[in-house]
Amino acid sequence: MSALFDCRDAFSRTLEELADQDERIVAVVNDAVGSTKLGRFAARFPTRFINVGIAEQNMVGIAAGLANGGKIPFVCGASCFLTGRALEQVKVDLAYSRSNVKLCGMSSGLAYGQLGATHHSIEDLAWTRAIADLTVVVPSDPSETAEAVRVAAASAGPVFLRLSRLPVPELHEGRAPFRLGCAEVLRKGTDLTLIANGTMVSRALEAASLLAAEGVSARVINLATLTPLDRDAITAAARETGAIVTVEEHAVHGGLGGAVAETVAVTCPVPMRMVGVAGFAPAGPVEYLFEHFGLTAQNIRKAALELMEARVRS
Amino acid sequence: MHKYPSLDLDAASGDAQITALRDLANAVRRHSLGMVHGAGAGHPGGDLSAADILTALYFGVLRIDPARPGDPLRDRFILSKGHCSASLYATLAMAGFFPVDELASFMQPRSRLSGHPHRAGLPGIEASTGPLGHGLPIAAGAALAAKIDGAAWRTYVLTGDGELQEGSNWEAMMAAAHYQLDNLTLIVDRNGIQQGDRTERILKLEPLADKIRAFGWRVREVDGHDFTQLLEAFRATPFEAGSPSCIIAHTTKGKGVSFIEDRAEWHHHVPTSAELEAALAELGGTAQ
Numbered sequence: 001m002s003a004l005f006d007c008r009d010a011f012s013r014t015l016e017e018l019a020d021q022d023e024r025i026v027a028v029v030n031d032a033v034g035s036t037k038l039g040r041f042a043a044r045f046p047t048r049f050i051n052v053g054i055a056e057q058n059m060v061g062i063a064a065g066l067a068n069g070g071k072i073p074f075v076c077g078a079s080c081f082l083t084g085r086a087l088e089q090v091k092v093d094l095a096y097s098r099s100n101v102k103l104c105g106m107s108s109g110l111a112y113g114q115l116g117a118t119h120h121s122i123e124d125l126a127w128t129r130a131i132a133d134l135t136v137v138v139p140s141d142p143s144e145t146a147e148a149v150r151v152a153a154a155s156a157g158p159v160f161l162r163l164s165r166l167p168v169p170e171l172h173e174g175r176a177p178f179r180l181g182c183a184e185v186l187r188k189g190t191d192l193t194l195i196a197n198g199t200m201v202s203r204a205l206e207a208a209s210l211l212a213a214e215g216v217s218a219r220v221i222n223l224a225t226l227t228p229l230d231r232d233a234i235t236a237a238a239r240e241t242g243a244i245v246t247v248e249e250h251a252v253h254g255g256l257g258g259a260v261a262e263t264v265a266v267t268c269p270v271p272m273r274m275v276g277v278a279g280f281a282p283a284g285p286v287e288y289l290f291e292h293f294g295l296t297a298q299n300i301r302k303a304a305l306e307l308m309e310a311r312v313r314s
Numbered sequence: 315m316h317k318y319p320s321l322d323l324d325a326a327s328g329d330a331q332i333t334a335l336r337d338l339a340n341a342v343r344r345h346s347l348g349m350v351h352g353a354g355a356g357h358p359g360g361d362l363s364a365a366d367i368l369t370a371l372y373f374g375v376l377r378i379d380p381a382r383p384g385d386p387l388r389d390r391f392i393l394s395k396g397h398c399s400a401s402l403y404a405t406l407a408m409a410g411f412f413p414v415d416e417l418a419s420f421m422q423p424r425s426r427l428s429g430h431p432h433r434a435g436l437p438g439i440e441a442s443t444g445p446l447g448h449g450l451p452i453a454a455g456a457a458l459a460a461k462i463d464g465a466a467w468r469t470y471v472l473t474g475d476g477e478l479q480e481g482s483n484w485e486a487m488m489a490a491a492h493y494q495l496d497n498l499t500l501i502v503d504r505n506g507i508q509q510g511d512r513t514e515r516i517l518k519l520e521p522l523a524d525k526i527r528a529f530g531w532r533v534r535e536v537d538g539h540d541f542t543q544l545l546e547a548f549r550a551t552p553f554e555a556g557s558p559s560c561i562i563a564h565t566t567k568g569k570g571v572s573f574i575e576d577r578a579e580w581h582h583h584v585p586t587s588a589e590l591e592a593a594l595a596e597l598g599g600t601a602q
């Protein structure tokens with residue numbers, strides 16, 4: 001078993017590095033200092049650490065104003081509140097206004113497990129993906145998180161980074177960590193393609209290993225950028241492998257699976273299965289919820305085999 | 315292209331200055347009504363109540379250069395009541411941000427003058443507004459940026475009064491007081507009427523000044539159609555070092571046209587040709 005990491009550490013470390021180099025960078029939080037892991041940032045850059053209290057609409061508006069005044073704000077809060085509570089501000093104050101603000105949705109997906117469905121953020125990608133001119137990125141490991149933070153800081157305009165607190169392995173050792181808008185083929189394959197992002201990439205790779213043992217050659221694509229979408233890589237996967245399983249720690253509607261389906265429906269329709277969160281979660285810890293919704297290597301394998309069988313029958 | 319005289323208000327004294335501002339404000343009103351008539355849509359009641367405040371700001375208060383709309387050290391003005399875009403566009407054009415002739419394109423296909431202000435679309439627009447309760451948080455953020463930099467530029471934001479029913483305003487008021495943003499001035503266009511009825515009948519705001527004071531601001535109330543009072547209040551900001559300033563400008567919705575004044579139905583009524591003609595006559599000239 002390889003070592004596991006909390007990507008928030010890479011996030012906060014990188015933000016501090018950037019803040020050292022560029023004094024325009026500021027952090028804006030809604031009292032979530034500990035859960036965003038920005039305690040050291042706050043201590044090192046006290047005038048550039050803005051805590052607006054528990055007020056997400058104001059938090060995003062203030063960030064738009066800071067950007068108007070020449071700052072590069074990183075707005076950090078639990079993804080469920082940041083996106084859900086302030087969605088109109090994200091649309092109007094940031095995207096429509098092309099404000100240079102970076103949104104960092106922490107502890108997204110099912111990460112808050114036992115706290116319940118109120119705190120799960122399984123709609124954030126559907127909401128942010130529907131907004132024009134808003135870049136949407138879901139990193140899968142520490143190095144991809146760090147590079148995504150650097151790319152966000154360097155690119156003009158609004159970016160939504162969907163981050164997690166769930167432990168994940170490092171997947172990019174010896175690889176280029178992240179290129180905005182480029183799908184990344186992590187494993188070659190010819191029989192079908194598994195497309196995942198965030199916490200589900202390592203599980204998709206594990207499922208591909210299981211499938212290989214059964215003679216099925218699965219391509220694995222890390223689709224970290226949902227907007228702008230790498231339609232060419234998705235279409236190539238459909239054309240070359242003929243079937244796609246999408247895997248996401250997000251509602252099965254409107255997220256990664258939706259983005260892939262919207263693409264292939266137009267460019268190269270192929271049979272698909274979508275593994276994701278179907279409905280509000282019952283009570284239980286995050287490990288239970290991952291089992292409940294089938295966000296596991298075994299269930300991804302099962303979905304892939306069902307898809308292969310359906311293709312043989314049709 | 316129509317041109318307006320550039321005013322040297324510091325040099326202009328007393329009555330001459332007030333007369334010049336009144337003429338400019340009535341030109342803003344005439345443009346606004348003409349634009350709403352031409353587009354077949356808009357919010358003339360609020361345009362007319364805000365015209366004097368906008369004129370005082372753009373021709374007497376703001377340190378801005380229309381030739382350099384991106385100057386990092388410019389003062390910022392944010393129209394939070396974005397539905398009154400016609401009066402803002404008219405004021406910006408008259409101040410020199412874009413040609414006055416362009417006002418005729420209001421809400422037309424591919425115009426830069428969309429129904430509500432679009433920051434990315436037109437020089438001089440500091441924030442995209444329209445959904446209410448957005449301007450004050452953005453203004454607080456801008457003021458905070460200036461504070462972080464120790465810069466002297468100031469931020470002004472004009473809200474409606476009904477708009478203060480949106481909770482985001484009160485979040486921003488708390489933050490502005492907490493961060494001691496004495497470089498921030500909020501002007502409330504207190505015309506007393508929102509879309510459906512009088513504010514005090516829909517959801518009462520009073521005692522408004524006391525509420526804003528309780529949030530840590532310093533508040534003055536003025537006649538929002540009296541340029542002497544408006545300019546005095548603006549020049550007295552910050553009312554207290556370390557506190558944000560609020561000017562509650564008591565106004566009349568539809569100010570300047572007898573049959574529009576203080577009538578809720580003119581919130582977004584479009585004047586007919588006959589109504590436009592009568593209104594322009596009361597305002598002392600033609601639309602252009």
